[in-house]
Amino acid sequence: MESPALLLSLLVLGFSTSAIATLNVRAIFTFGDSIFDAGNNHFNKNCTAQADFPPYGSSFFHHSTGRFTNGRTVVDFISQFVGIELQKPYLQAQIEVANGSTKDYPSNGINFASAGSGVLLDTNKDLAVIPLQDQLQQFQTLIDQNQIDKQLLQNSIFFFESGSNDIFNYFLPLDTPTLNPDAYVQAMLTQVGQFMDQIYKLGARRISVFSLGPVGCVPARALLPGAPVDRCFGKMDKMVKSYNQGLENLVKSIPSKYPGAVGVYGAVYDIVQLFRAIPQRYGFLNVSSACCGDGTLGGLVQCGKEGYTVCPNPDQFLFWDYFHPSEHTYNLISKIFWSGTQSRIRPLNLKDLANLTV
Ligand SMILES: *[C@@H]1O[C@H](CO)[C@@H](O)[C@H](O)[C@H]1NC(C)=O
Ligand SMILES: *[C@@H]1O[C@H](CO)[C@@H](O)[C@H](O)[C@H]1NC(C)=O
Ligand SMILES: *[C@@H]1O[C@H](CO)[C@@H](O)[C@H](O)[C@H]1NC(C)=O
Numbered sequence: 001m002e003s004p005a006l007l008l009s010l011l012v013l014g015f016s017t018s019a020i021a022t023l024n025v026r027a028i029f030t031f032g033d034s035i036f037d038a039g040n041n042h043f044n045k046n047c048t049a050q051a052d053f054p055p056y057g058s059s060f061f062h063h064s065t066g067r068f069t070n071g072r073t074v075v076d077f078i079s080q081f082v083g084i085e086l087q088k089p090y091l092q093a094q095i096e097v098a099n100g101s102t103k104d105y106p107s108n109g110i111n112f113a114s115a116g117s118g119v120l121l122d123t124n125k126d127l128a129v130i131p132l133q134d135q136l137q138q139f140q141t142l143i144d145q146n147q148i149d150k151q152l153l154q155n156s157i158f159f160f161e162s163g164s165n166d167i168f169n170y171f172l173p174l175d176t177p178t179l180n181p182d183a184y185v186q187a188m189l190t191q192v193g194q195f196m197d198q199i200y201k202l203g204a205r206r207i208s209v210f211s212l213g214p215v216g217c218v219p220a221r222a223l224l225p226g227a228p229v230d231r232c233f234g235k236m237d238k239m240v241k242s243y244n245q246g247l248e249n250l251v252k253s254i255p256s257k258y259p260g261a262v263g264v265y266g267a268v269y270d271i272v273q274l275f276r277a278i279p280q281r282y283g284f285l286n287v288s289s290a291c292c293g294d295g296t297l298g299g300l301v302q303c304g305k306e307g308y309t310v311c312p313n314p315d316q317f318l319f320w321d322y323f324h325p326s327e328h329t330y331n332l333i334s335k336i337f338w339s340g341t342q343s344r345i346r347p348l349n350l351k352d353l354a355n356l357t358v
Helices: 004-012 074-082 090-098 130-143 149-153 164-170 181-201 219-223 235-254 270-279 327-339 350-355
Strands: 027-032 110-112 156-162 206-210 262-268 286-290 317-319
Touching: 027 074, 027 130, 074 156, 074 327, 074 350, 090 110, 090 130, 090 317, 110 270, 130 181, 149 156, 156 181, 156 350, 164 181, 181 206, 181 235, 206 235, 206 350, 219 286, 235 262, 235 270, 262 350, 270 317, 270 327, 327 350
Parallel strands: 027 110, 027 156, 156 206, 206 262, 286 317
Antiparallel strands: none
16 A cells, blocks of 8 residues: 555655556456447448548548547547557458458457448448448457457447447438437437447446537538538537437446446537537637538548548547547547546546546
8 A cells, every 4th residue: 555655755756646556457448439449340341431532531540540630630649649659440440350461350349330321220331331330340259259359358448439420311301210319219228238338248348438529510411401510510419419418328337237337428519519618728720620521511522532622730630530529629628538527428538437446
């Protein structure tokens, strides 16, 4: 046990107790959509939801990686904070094991996220994205084949974020939804509940769930008939908030429902609203339009596609492209989730989650 005197001297020297504890994270496993996708769609040649062309990736990797931003995602930043290498996309790892360029699946975790996917099986099926349920199946197959060490799962954090595409598509003119908004959100949450059951059964013990951001504020809303341009799309954000509330309730139920598991809920929505309310404090000059794109709000054309323009300083923009935050936005969110207070991430921040032994 640390004596109070030792503790005091460490504090005087500028150390905190958590800085001297070793982080108990060797791997990160990630599930979700384009917020997290590190290139799975790129390695899926049938898939038409892609960001594997310039200027994606230009600010950090200096080439496109399949990530839907100009640099690192939140999971990339958290990996760096933890001190492990960025995870490969599952499909890349699978190809490398199959073609013999690597012997084993990576020991620092795997990224299963697929841009365009949702929590509902049919969301963007026509784009050949990998639905959440299939992502889980890919993970399960690796476990069943003993490709992932069971012990490693104890030393892992699991990340989940999905739902934006389901809700955005609810408002697409060609898909007339059969469910009302409440029933649709409930159907989404049922899928998330099943995902939690499964991931726990497969060995996940530290589970980090991110809320959706204000999807009704993305520049791509300009594509939707009836959506306002001068403000966020209220009907969409109402569904997002209701989904987020359900998500937080699911996270709160983790300790009682899943013995030995810990869940944290990261309030992306509130953080992004803060950035929009006081942009200057966070270094933003523009929180409404895409840095890279074209048309109304830069939201009518995907970054990199014919007719696009790109802003000179992406760090000054909340949005990199029509749907996605800039690396600067992801960096800020990552720092807040790493060491922030319960108003942003609860009941633990990621640094405390990383220090836990489960
Ligand atoms: C791509 O489509 C072909 C033809 O439908 C199919 O055989 C193949 O399995 C698909 N590949 C992936 C990665 O889904
Ligand atoms: C194996 O796949 C990886 C990833 O696509 C590629 O970079 C590498 O060149 C391939 N190796 C062989 C021997 O085909
Ligand atoms: C944000 O950037 C877009 C595109 O460059 C521009 O048209 C718009 O006026 C900017 N908005 C603000 C508030 O600066």
